[in-house]
Amino acid sequence: MKNKKYIKGFLEDIVLHLINEQDEMYGYEITKKVQNLTKGAIAVSEGALYPILHKLENEKKLTATFKKVDGRTRKYYTITPEGGKTVASSSTELIDFFSGMQQIFNLKPVVK
């Protein structure tokens, strides 16, 4: 499993972005979602994920409710208006960063 180091700094953005898109998600679901979307290229470790979810909840960017599904307790997270602002602003930062990386590595443009 490579690409471990590359995820540094992106985890929070990934989490907020995915929850923002799906309305509600639980932690374990996020790890699987990232695996599927990236075909295993990017892995989110639980040791990193849960502390970030708690931090975002603490910062009122996410709210959470427990639900019992098939005997298992899931903690569902939803984005707050506050969290929505963060998603929007970090999205432009991400695009700037990726554009920069493309210039450095001369890849084709990502976003138009």
Add this chain to the structure above:
Amino acid sequence: MKNKKYIKGFLEDIVLHLINEQDEMYGYEITKKVQNLTKGAIAVSEGALYPILHKLENEKKLTATFKKVDGRTRKYYTITPEGGKTVASSSTELIDFFSGMQQIFNLKPVVK
């Protein structure tokens, strides 16, 4: 100056890639090159850069020679065959990572 946190994990790749492309570069030149290429979106701090250059030199991925230009001493770095291998392999990892990020953030494809 944003995007600070995003650079984590990429610095070594950036350094190797740029030196690989330009044949030889010195540290200060790298910081300026990144600024210009990315229009300020990405900044390489010297506190991070120099230790990485020394580390890569130590690992025999770079070799260095001092040259005096206009009264100023520059330390020019060149890539080694060893370093070339690292560039090649990390390049595919980078592409995988970026492809993954595009899937997550549904942006347009970077590489063909």
Add this chain to the structure above:
DNA sequence: TTTCATACCTAAGAATCAAATGTATTATAA
């Protein structure tokens, strides 16, 4: 009945970078 998948969580440590600081030279501006 044991193992795998699901689902939550925390603690300790490593890795990586930013900020600050330091030295020295040259060029520019006041």
Add this chain to the structure above:
DNA sequence: TTATAATACATTTGATTCTTAGGTATGAAA
């Protein structure tokens, strides 16, 4: 002419962020 900015190297301290490893518990499959 003298102060400041730009060039060019470097180190140290500390913060942030993740990995590794561990722990608990349930349900399904072998």
